[in-house]
Amino acid sequence: MNILLCNGKGGTGKTTLTVLLAHALAEAGKKVAVLDRDPQGTATKWLNGCESKKVTLYDHTSKHDAVFIDTPPRLDTLKAALASCSVAVIVCSPSPADIWTTRDTVEAIRPHLPGKARLRILFNGVLTNTVLARELPDIAKRIGVKAFSTTISRRQCYQHAALLGWQALDLAAREEMFKAALEIVTE
Ligand SMILES: Nc1ncnc2c1ncn2[C@@H]1O[C@H](COP(=O)(O)OP(=O)(O)O)[C@@H](O)[C@H]1O
Ligand SMILES: [Mg+2]
Numbered sequence: 001m002n003i004l005l006c007n008g009k010g011g012t013g014k015t016t017l018t019v020l021l022a023h024a025l026a027e028a029g030k031k032v033a034v035l036d037r038d039p040q041g042t043a044t045k046w047l048n049g050c051e052s053k054k055v056t057l058y059d060h061t062s063k064h065d066a067v068f069i070d071t072p073p074r075l076d077t078l079k080a081a082l083a084s085c086s087v088a089v090i091v092c093s094p095s096p097a098d099i100w101t102t103r104d105t106v107e108a109i110r111p112h113l114p115g116k117a118r119l120r121i122l123f124n125g126v127l128t129n130t131v132l133a134r135e136l137p138d139i140a141k142r143i144g145v146k147a148f149s150t151t152i153s154r155r156q157c158y159q160h161a162a163l164l165g166w167q168a169l170d171l172a173a174r175e176e177m178f179k180a181a182l183e184i185v186t187e
Contacts, residue, residue, distance in 0.1 A: 001086040002035075003184055004069040005122075006078065008105040009098065012091045013124035015042045016158055018070035019055070021184065023166040024177035026054040030065040033058040037081055038072040050165045066185065075108040082112035087184055088119045090145065094126045094136055102143050118187075121147040122180060125154045148187070150179040 003021075005014045018034055026032040035058035036043040047057055058067055069081055082088065088109055092102050102121070113119060121140050126133050133151070140147035152158075153176060160168040169177065 001065070001185065002067045002069060002081075002084050003087045003089060004071060004078070004081055004085040005089045005091050006071045006075065006105065006109060007091050007102065008073055008075050008108060009101045010073040012093055012098075013152070013158075014038075014091045015046070015070050016161070017089075017091055017122065017124060017152065017180075018043055018068045019046050020158065020161060020166070020169070020177050021181045022055045022066070022068040023052075024174070024181040025066055025185070027166065027174075028178065028181070031063070032056075033062070033064045033067050035067050035069045035081075037078065038070055040072065043070040046162060049163075052165055052167075054166075075105065078109070079112045082109055082117075083114060085113070086117055088113055088117060089148075089184060090119070090121050091124050092121050092143075094123045094132050094139070094151070096132075096135070096139060099139060099142055102145075106143065106145055119145055120184075120187075121145050122184075123147060123151040126151040127154055148180060148183045150176065150183050152176060152180060 005018050022032045033056050157168050157173050
């Protein structure tokens with residue numbers, strides 16, 4: 001299955017979550033690849049520098065259980081990738097100020113998704129026990145797209161992961177990634 005992560009805005013955590021969610025699923029025993037559609041090539045550089053080779057860069061000659069697709073903030077170049085995906089995940093900050101950008105993203109990508117594909121929001125950078133964290137279901141409702149019940153917290157180890165890989169993640173972070181990956185493949 002192809003899982004595409006997107007947002008019309010940069011810096012929301014698309015690349016970080018592409019690589020870490022792919023590792024979570026690989027740690028759970030699946031054969032997982034990353035397809036880097038961002039010309040900046042950050043996910044490619046990250047995976048090339050990874051000690052663990054559990055997640056590979058996409059190669060069309062190999063079979064995978066899941067392919068995570070990282071994308072640039074430019075949505076107009078993604079039509080083909082959208083047409084082949086089973087799940088489109090909008091990686092979104094928990095900020096009410098980003099509701100409009102995310103709505104624009106939804107409008108831009110929805111027409112290109114296959115009828116059977118699921119479209120979901122994944123909130124990233126959430127500070128637990130804050131008023132904003134409690135408002136996330138309302139924000140999702142305003143955007144008009146179902147959000148995964150798992151949200152990704154703001155954690156320093158996610159920044160360290162760019163250098164240290166999956167090993168940088170503490171237990172709580174790993175658990176969060178496993179839960180999110182499971183929701184993505186099943187719900
Ligand atoms: N949940 C998080 N907690 C802490 N830092 C994060 C989190 N998600 C992303 N970041 C950091 O935010 C920055 C932007 O993330 P990145 O994945 O490159 O975004 P995008 O690919 O959407 O442009 C990076 O420095 C990354 O380490
Ligand atoms: Mg990126």
